[in-house]
Amino acid sequence: MSTARPEAARSGRGARRKPDGRMPLRQHIRELRNRVLLVAAGLVVGTAVGWALYPQLFAALQRPVVELARSRQLDIALNFGGVATPLDLQIKVSLFAGAILTSPWWIYQLWAFVTPGLTRRERWYTLVFMGAGVPLFLSGAALAWWVLPKAVGLLAGFTPDEAVNLIDAQVYLSFIMRMVLAFGLAFLLPVVMVGLNFARVVRGRTWLAGWRWAVLLAFVFAAVATPTADAISMFALAVPMCALYFGAVGISLLHDRRQDRRTDAEPPGTSAEVAR
Template sequence: MPLRAHLTELRNRFFLVVAGVLVGGVVGWFFYEPMFHALSQPLLDAADARGGFAVLNFETVAAAFDMQLKVSLFLGLLLSSPWWLYQFWAFVTPGLTHRERLYAIGFLAAAVPLFLAGAFLAWLVLPHAVALLTEFTPGGAANIIDAQSYLSFVMRLMLAFGLAFLLPVVMVALNFAGIGQAATWRKGWRWAVLLAFVFAAIMTPTPDAITMIAVALPICGLYFAALGICTVHDRRVDRRRDAAGLPRLDGSMGTPA
């Protein structure tokens, strides 16, 4: 496919993703209040645990409306995750056969639960992070926190974890598209493990190493699981190339079947 066609395809997929998120955001608008209370609850629980007081503050007249838009779009992003994940798959795999396009079902079946699982893990980590960060409040003082800053922090945390859990699915998608070979992922496994632990250390600002390890290990496990799938796929491709008398993925010539 020419570069111009790729750019046109990217633009069209982007507009479809935006449309899906906006539709999800309309639905999310009606669930704003319960979502707002759920996101702010860790802060209130942390204040109660130390016998203090915390409240979210909207500094300007339009801040509450602006926050409702952001939370609604955040919900829209979660609700429309099957849609925009499919658009990603359809963009990176335009040259696959009809039979191979059926893998989109497997892609979505793995990607959507992983994305939501990552966001849920962030939700589990959030109370510990909030409790630690508010622990430094002096006695007799109260936490009057800007609502936009706090809720944006929570939503970015959940999205970051969700996208991190999509790493193995992206690896497999690129592999099936012929862009990333298993050998490439295998050579970079040390960097992948290092980045997983760095990510966990940054996104879990708690003093204990157990929480960091508990976050990093699932990401590492998903990486190696994806590496195994890519390895099996590349071996199948090499067998087909051997049968056709074509060079293997690494450029070597195999034994014809």
């Protein structure tokens, strides 16, 4: 008895795949379940590493507050408002570190789910877009890390001279972690766009037709995501997002042109499986 069918069932890729690389809805759900389980397993490993590195991570996260208290001589500090708050924060920070550390793993799983029907000739693009997706995600996270200390300094600077600013540690750290992940995912969006194009779900002309909405949404997201009121921080996020969007549109248009030429060059009746 052949073992190809059980292996295909476990991986979500099998004989039920149609010639164009598409799968029935049940196969898509099974593929999604398998990818989510793989992401969860990687996140558990990354969280364990984050748990071990928690003292260093917490020191880095609270550094903006500490430096602000020293440089401006403000009475400002993080406040743990409950008995279980330190444990709760350690779990959250460990999960946050796990998401950052395992970003190559879950970005690959996302790419593999979005583009299951690539031909053999196109599958080498996985390495190319992994090489682009991971640095883009980390660049977005680094940009958020650069903006946030300035935001903390600006907002905390409104504290009156005779007042004490005790910042709730839960709110502060959750805010920082959400912003870092939001910036990273925003920079990862072009990779998803190109992946959908390579999977023949969305054509480049469709992405191009919505460029006005894309630019508007990029600036709206930047205005909401950046906690400061200055335009420099907003443009620091919105301009790279727009540039990455148009870069993804350009790659999608080139891919569509290449696919159209390949389709026109194929003799009638040629199966798409020949290229696989």
